[in-house]
Amino acid sequence: MLEGVKHVIVILSGKGGVGKSTISCQLALCLKAQGFKVGILDVDLCGPSIPYLLGLEGQSIHQCSQGWVPVYPNEDQNLAVMSIGFLLQSRDDPVVWRGPKKNAMIKQFLADVFWGDLDYLLIDTPPGTSDEHITVMENIRQVHCDGAILVTTPQAVAVGDVRREATFCKKAGIPILGVIENMSGFTCPHCKECTNIFSMDGGKQLAKIAQVPFLGSVPINPEISGKEGGSIGFVDAFQSSSLFPIIHSISCKLTQSAPSKSDTV
Known part of the structure; x- marks a missing residue:
């Protein structure tokens, strides 16, 4: 299972709609830009x-x-993606499965995907603490997992949900690599000034309470909004936007703190 994968990172959030999947994609693109071979495993089955x-x-x-x-997505094959979305005929098709079938699908993703040699595998999970999370955690214990990244927005309701996710990680024995605060403000496309539209510093407060690193704040950026769904448009818009150096800084923190493969054996 995941024999050729050097580092495994789980992306978590206790609440839906905080931009966890977007952060997963952006982190993967920044790691790829650093010269790493990266995979994204999407286990948000529903x-x-x-x-x-x-x-x-x-x-x-x-x-x-x-x-x-x-x-x-590209000929260089430095970014690999696996998702149940590739098994559906339409993005409107619902996945109406009970827990055991979901768990079997996740186990198959973890055991039967031929990733080849990867430097980093990012596992994008559904919100909350459900059967899917337990299945992922139980199975990645068989390999080395670097840890989890918690994604939140500044609002108190989101921070409260992610605090429960932090408790879940500690009970599951998964290290928390840090907290990312998404939607921390709005970057004006004209003057480039960032304005806080929600409450402030919720992510920093969560990191302090959980006693884990605060990896950074990511503002809403209209330069890439609406580009989703078009590979070249989204990737190019992100790499040329003011968000790229912010996410790149976060990815550098992850790579600098990552243990070598020999340290994990």
């Missing part, structure tokens, strides 16, 4: 959004002798 965000809807996966082959 709301798979990674294919849409990266403009990969309609792509199909196939099997080889080693297992399922992920989708590669």
Whole structure:
């Protein structure tokens, strides 16, 4: 299971709509820009959004002798993506499964996808603490997991939900790598000034309470809003936006703190 993967990071949030999947994509693109080979595993079975965000809807996966082959957005194959969204005929198709079938699907994703050699695998999870999370945590204990990143927005209601996620990580024995505060303000497309539209510093307060690193604040940026669903548009808009250096700084913190493979054996 995940034999060729050096580092595994789980992306978590206690509440939906905080931009966790968007952060997962942006982190993956920044890690790729640093020269790493990166994979994204989307285990949000009822709301798979990674294919849409990266403009990969309609792509199909196939099997080889080693297992399922992920989708590669670019010819360099330095970014690999796997999602149940590739198994659905339409993004409007619901996944109406009970817990055991969901768990079996996640186990198959973790065991049967042929990632090849990866530096980082980011696992994008659904919001909350459900059967899917327990299945992921139980199975990645069989390999080394660097830890989890908690994504929140500044509002108290979101921070409260993510605090429960932090408690879940500690009970599951998964280290928390840090907290990212998304939607921390609004960046004006004209003057580039960032204005706080929600309450402030919720992510920092959460990191302080949980005694984990605060990785950074990410504002809302209209430069990339509306670009989702078109691979070239979203990727190019993100890489040329003022968000890129912010996310790049966060990804650098992760790579600098990541243990070497020899340290994890």
